[in-house]
Amino acid sequence: MALIRNGKLVDDIHIDARTLDPVPVDQPVIVSLLQWQAHRDTLLAGKQSLGIRLQSDQPPALLGADLRHFAVVALEFPKFRDGRAYTHARMLRERLGFRGELRAVGDVLQEQLNYMQRCGFDTFEISTADPLAAWQAIENDHTVWYQATGDGRPRALELRRQQAR
Amino acid sequence: MYRYDEFDHTLVAERVAVFRRQVERRLTGDITEDQFKPLRLPNGLYLQLHAYMLRINVPYGCLSSRQLRKLAFIARRFDRGFGHFTTRQNIQFNWIRLDEAPDILAELADVEMNTMQSSGNCVRNITADQFAGRARDEIEDPRPWCELIRQWSILHPEFGYLPRKFKIAVTGAASDRAAVKFHDVGLYLRRNAEGVIGFEVIVGGGQGRTPYVGLTIREWLAKEDLFSYLEAILRIYNLGGRRDNPNKARIKIQVNALGIDEFRRLVEEEWAEIKASPLLNVDPAEVARITAYFAPPAWEDLPEETVALDRLRKAQPAFDAWYRANVVGHRTPGYAIVNLSLKSPGIAPGDLTAEQMDRVADLADRFSLGELRVSHRQNLVFTDVRQKELHELWTELARISLATANIGTLTDIVACPGLDFCSLANARAIPVAQDISRHFSDAATLQDIGELTINISGCMNACGHHHVGHIGILGVEKKGQEFYQLTLGGSSAEDAALGERLGRAISADEVPAAIEALVARYKSLRSGDERFLDTWRRVGIEPFQDAVYGEGVTPRREVA
């Protein structure tokens, strides 16, 4: 599926291995937590780019030190209403120091992209005919935020101060 | 009062533009009603029995005359000429057209108002003591903190999709007028042993079908830790609150399932991680900037008008009754706080017509420095009235039916919309309130009965807070008929308590007689100037059961 990353349409080099058995080890894959736990050593031996897809009740901290093996962490929104992955994303970025690709997957709606981005997601799997248009429609929606997150954007407080200077 | 600067204005204007685009997509059929729902709810737009309803935030109950005039304009231009003040210090319009909703938001933005997060599973309007900054029993004005929390919560990217709605209330006074213990998070400004002011933090209070009195999660929190602590609570809730059943999704369910000690442990563990984060600092300069907006106005140097007022009160019993019930002591000599009752006999509690709004705005300019407040008991408040002008104000208020002398008394009823507007209702609430208020319309009787709150909800969702009424009335349905279950002994004040069920449910026409019987029993049992609630606490349920259901009859308890 086409992805939006940093405002551009990109191809996914990873294949979704969640339903594949055995898990391919000779190409980049995104696996489930269960697959990772079952085939950790084989996957690592394959030396391919790895991604993991976590459900909303699987906190990224579960991965412990294994987090460093992943180029991609995909956090799933089973329903747009399930907001747990927003917290998981911030934990990944701001606490666990994850610098790889943080991908939003599942019920990802255009209206949520701004919040997701602020929580640290940089890549989005948007289930619409024209994901780029969906992104472009919202990317300039908000220029003022009251809160600081790990994305480094200034909050209203800093903007006020800059202006006063 | 807080004023938007260019950044606040931009934030709201951008949000209005987004909403306008979303409404257009809905109107052109680009998205379905189902897809539109999660877009309209965070903008306060509900679909009700008859039309769209728009809920507008009145942040911590503070309103200027200019804003009230705008609400009057909206009521006239976009609704049917009235608005409804709610128990969360908001105002609702019940007859809104979808295509006009974005224009209403733009009109509101002009006067620094918005509907952001007045609905949806996010942090809702922050509420506060309606006498904030003026009360005699206050250690610190909670409004700057409310504004800081408001800004922290608005468009918070992490907490827009919580398991359920999240309500926060704050007070700085000894008397709790904000039902702090019935909120998801409640904050009391408190001094610690060293005399430093911080917050006592309450968590997990709420009403609805499983009511709980909130529990203290932290006895004292330093002000500079406010955001990190709130963020820790919200995180633990966002991750651990139930998402499988909306009726069990509030934080109160999580807190009580884990136990307060385990919940506290989780919060403190998370807090330890983020406490020192520069992302969550409470910036002293920002606190100072916001606090300046709430600086006390330039009160005049005025004498107490006790003698002159006594003379007027003796001469005019009606003025005396109003003075006793509706006027409250002010922290500054020569001034008074005045409650405007939105509970005149026969009116739906909390309703105000556009004409009344305009008149109230004029009166606020003339008598109260152009500002007013909304209380969580669905009344309005003038905070800065010169005592020497009280009589004149009373005369003016009486002309627009806002001088009913009943604040805190039996006819100052809180009621939800019930079956007249609400699709979830079992029974009507407004007509029951109207019946009671007609039955007890005599000011002297009300005064003799004293403090007695009645709260009516049309179903278990408890929007009318029946659990915390000294007398609570809950609409239930039995075989397609409307019945009412009475509860006694609830309180939303500092002595917070949930009411106890009195006995079998009764029919609508039995309600006024039952209230009459309860009041008569109270009067015969009270000692000294004991309130209804105190007598109840002293004598217990039985004398009141006897009064309603007959001597010696032990009423059957039933599950409503």
Ligand code: HEM
């Ligand atoms: C007519 C449309 C309305 C509907 C469909 C509605 C629905 C609900 C529902 C389902 C709840 C329970 C939420 C929960 O426990 O998680 C609730 C709570 C509440 N409602 Fe309403 N409501 C309506 C109008 C109002 C109005 C007009 C007011 C103010 C007078 C109000 C004030 C409240 C309050 C304060 C609560 C919180 C009780 C608590 O959980 O602590 N509602 N409402």
Ligand code: SF4
């Ligand atoms: S208590 Fe029930 S009837 Fe009343 S407004 Fe709430 S949901 Fe509707």
